[in-house]
Amino acid sequence: MSKSPGFQTRAIHGGTVRDPLKSVSPPIYQTTTFQFDSMAEGARLGADEGSGWYYTRWGNPTTRLFEELMADLEGGEDALATASGMGAISTAALAVLEPGAHVVCPRAVYQATFTLFREVTPKHGVEVTFIDAVDPDAYERAVRPNTKLLYIETPNNPLMQVTDIEAIAAMARRIGAVTIADNTFASPFNQTPIAQGVDLVVHSATKYLGGHHDVTAGVIVGRRDLIKRATRMLRTLGPVLDPFGAWLLVRGLRTLGLRVERHNHNAAGRFSGRPPAGGEGSLPGPAVTSRSRRCHQAGARIWRDPLV
Numbered sequence: 107m108s109k110s111p112g113f114q115t116r117a118i119h120g121g122t123v124r125d126p127l128k129s130v131s132p133p134i135y136q137t138t139t140f141q142f143d144s145m146a147e148g149a150r151l152g153a154d155e156g157s158g159w160y161y162t163r164w165g166n167p168t169t170r171l172f173e174e175l176m177a178d179l180e181g182g183e184d185a186l187a188t189a190s191g192m193g194a195i196s197t198a199a200l201a202v203l204e205p206g207a208h209v210v211c212p213r214a215v216y217q218a219t220f221t222l223f224r225e226v227t228p229k230h231g232v233e234v235t236f237i238d239a240v241d242p243d244a245y246e247r248a249v250r251p252n253t254k255l256l257y258i259e260t261p262n263n264p265l266m267q268v269t270d271i272e273a274i275a276a277m278a279r280r281i282g283a284v285t286i287a288d289n290t291f292a293s294p295f296n297q298t299p300i301a302q303g304v305d306l307v308v309h310s311a312t313k314y315l316g317g318h319h320d321v322t323a324g325v326i327v328g329r330r331d332l333i334k335r336a337t338r339m340l341r342t343l344g345p346v347l348d349p350f351g352a353w354l355l356v357r358g359l360r361t362l363g364l365r366v367e368r369h370n371h372n373a374a375g376r377f378s379g380r381p382p383a384g385g386e387g388s389l390p391g392p393a394v395t396s397r398s399r400r401c402h403q404a405g406a407r408i409w410r411d412p413l414v
């Protein structure tokens with residue numbers, strides 16, 4: 107009986123972009139532009155019709171391989187690479203929000219994400235309510251008739267609080283809002299928010315996905331229709347990942363499972379499932395002593411056991 111490929115196999119062998127010369131390591135298409143055989147072909151590619159490559163801000167084969175791998179590992183319909191994690195978060199947020207919309211976002215999110223929702227989106231006619239807790243009741247209390255986005259970061263930076271993704275995603279569906287979840291700290295090895303109902307996952311690929319402190323990048327993964335809107339926004343705003351950065355990420359993904367497994371193991375051994383003494387934060391995972399038990403129970407449901 108054939109077994110479906112596991113996480114590590116998919117991280118190494120996934121994607122459909124293949125080198126015609128069959129190199130095991132993918133080529134770096136370090137080019138800004140591609141040649142067209144005719145004006146008509148250029149016009150067709152610029153309009154996203156048919157196969158082929160046009161201009162690296164439109165798309166690039168090396169970048170596409172990274173996107174395909176991420177779509178697969180996160181279980182999304184499609185993915186879009188960006189020049190940084192903030193490039194992913196701002197592009198995704200601006201793609202889903204219209205003037206008059208309302209956003210619910212925890213106060214405890216990555217600092218530049220907080221600045222995005224406090225300073226940038228209000229200039230575009232978007233109201234934001236910052237909530238002091240990350241549990242579903244706090245989200246529920248903040249929801250309004252015009253709420254269009256419930257923003258999640260779990261575990262959050264820097265407190266490592268865990269949000270009940272499934273509950274927030276269900277709430278969003280009920281009120282006709284979209285959910286975006288920042289999955290940077292968990293990585294798709296530990297947690298796949300799309301499987302729990304989230305519409306878009308965002309990452310600072312600068313962290314675990316890259317894994318070597320040598321690439322600043324981001325990625326958005328999720329519903330095809332929303333990725334299409336995000337692509338239009340990215341091509342307009344311009345925070346495009348360069349092909350060498352994409353290649354570094356493809357290489358980083360090949361060891362993501364091994365690295366995160368070791369991180370999990372080390373954390374479990376060091377803290378025995380408890381936050382460090384005197385610490386404000388918490389250690390997510392099945393053995394957690396919880397500051398917010400309900401969320402951590404949700405965390406325990408979805409995280410891999412750190413000792414496995």
Ligand SMILES: Cc1ncc(COP(=O)(O)O)c(C=O)c1O
Pocket residue numbers: 190191192193216218259262263288290291309310311312322323324
């Ligand atoms: C959870 C989280 N999201 C987003 C970001 C932003 O990522 P980048 O620095 O790649 O723009 C960071 C950066 O530390 C982060 O920790």
